[in-house]
Amino acid sequence: MSISILAIESSCDETSAAVCRDGIILSNIIASQKVHEQYGGVVPELASRAHMQNIVPVVDKAMRDAGCSMQHLNAIAFTQAPGLIGALLVGAQFAKSLSLALNIPLIAVHHMQAHVLANLIPTTTNGQPDPKxxxxxxxxxxxxxxxxxxxxxxxxxxxxxxxxxxxxxxxxxxxxxxxxxxxxxxxxxxxxxxxxxxxxxxxxxxxxxxxxxxxxxxxxxxxxxxxxxxxxxxxxxxxxxxxxxxxxxxxxxxxxxxxxxxxxxxxxxxxxxxxxxxxxxxxxxxxxxxxxxxxxxxxxxxxAFQYCTDNAAMIAITGYYKYQAGSFSDLGVSPTARAEWK
Missing domain, CATH: 3.30.420.40 (ATPase, nucleotide binding domain)
Structure with missing residues (x-):
């Protein structure tokens, strides 16, 4: 059976959504927040508000670029920790709502584990698979x-x-x-x-x-x-x-x-x-x-450069491995600013 996962990343100042099917990344959309430049660093409250503005259009574009409909999704993955708590809440609540509405599993992902697994995302150079x-x-x-x-x-x-x-x-x-x-x-x-x-x-x-x-x-x-x-x-x-x-x-x-x-x-x-x-x-x-x-x-x-900074593709590939292992979360799972390595 084909496994399609929508992933959401909102740990800091990048709103990102990606779709993967059987471990292959079909789309990876990232909306950056320019508002922080004038302050010389990320302002948590402004980041949260920007995530709320960006998340619907980002998810919509990720789904359209992947050629995937909500009815074809098998799970929703999201960044649980670590990160800015307000920013994490936006992504978590959006993911929970979709999981509940579609009646499909919810997968909580540790942000740093996802960064590591970005090395396993299938990529190609000149049409040939890159070594992993x-x-x-x-x-x-x-x-x-x-x-x-x-x-x-x-x-x-x-x-x-x-x-x-x-x-x-x-x-x-x-x-x-x-x-x-x-x-x-x-x-x-x-x-x-x-x-x-x-x-x-x-x-x-x-x-x-x-x-x-x-x-x-x-x-x-x-x-x-x-x-x-x-x-x-x-x-x-x-x-x-x-x-x-x-x-x-x-x-x-x-x-x-x-x-x-x-x-x-x-x-x-x-x-x-x-x-x-x-x-x-x-x-x-x-x-x-x-x-x-x-x-x-x-x-x-x-x-690849696009998988180095915060992005949802790395959340998607981690969600894919967790789906295969049956590692799901219930709707009561809470985002946290810090969490033990999982």
Whole structure:
């Protein structure tokens, strides 16, 4: 029997809907929220209101693009956690209403598990299927709110073996950009300027954290003090050296991430290595992972750009695996800002 799933993602500031059939993504629609740019960050209340405005047209377009009718759906999947509680509520209540009206199963999805499984979404290059990781594999999930190393034994059996003790890598990018005076969202702009700069021009410290955990708060402080000291001596320091500063910051964040990933690969003996999450769209991280893969004989895997940032396709593929396992939720399930890894 064919399995068709409508998925909804509303954890932060992207309203997204996708349809998958038998694990193949038929549509993936994303509505971004520009309203937050003037505030330099996501405003939760404004995000919730924008989700309410966007969700019906986004779902409608996803269904039309997929050539699917509501009567052909077998389940509704949605992001349960983690995320902004108001934003999550919009997607959850919409999903519950459809599930009840259509009398089909409801599937609650953990947002970070979905980021990992984005690596399993079938894609093609020049008409040929792209290779996918084999279990077990390691996945470095990097976003504005999370930095984790996950050991994946199967689609629904994952263990976090390393995570940030304070700030996330994505936040380190965005806060550094803000200190540099770059507009929000600043992470992609650091990536853009870094491509024109010398990554060895300036040196920033690497936190000496034992085990597989990360820390980025000290690095952010070091960057702040570095800029304060140099701009005090020359007010035009940032303007004169922006590409080199961005390249140096980006290189340090990447080496912090990949040194821990290398350590995890040695400890576990796993050779299939993936990245996921919004920061996995960073060109420097993608290129360096491929270089390290050749150097250490890893099999490296990176999601397509459209599946790196928040999107419903990753919720759909996770929902597909949960449907096969019979892992359904009742209508009483509640979205939560935080949740244990599932």
């Amino acid at each position: 990781p084999s279990f077990p594999f390691l996945c470095l999930t990097v976003s504005g709110g999370h930095t984790q190393i996950v050991l994946c034994e199967s689609p629904l059996n994952m263990t976090v073996i390393g995570e940030t003790m304070d700030d996330a890598a994505g936040e380190a990018f965005d806060k550094s950009a803000k200190i540099l005076g770059l507009p929000y969202p600043g992470g992609p702009l650091i990536d853009k300027y870094a491509q024109q700069g010398n990554p060895d021009r300036f040196r920033f410290p690497e936190p000496q954290i034992p085990g597989l955990n990360f820390s980025f708060s000290g690095l952010k402080t070091a960057i702040l003090y570095f800029l304060q000291e140099n701009t005090a001596a020359d007010p035009q320091f940032v303007a004169k050296n922006l590409p080199d500063i961005c390249a140096s910051i980006q290189q340090r964040i990447i080496t912090i991430l990949l040194n821990k990933l290398k350590k995890a690969a040695i400890q576990t003996g796993v050779k299939d290595i993936c990245i996921a999450g919004g920061v996995s769209a960073n060109s420097g991280l993608r290129q360096t992972l491929e270089q390290w893969g050749q150097r250490f004989r890893w099999n490296t895997f990176i999601p």
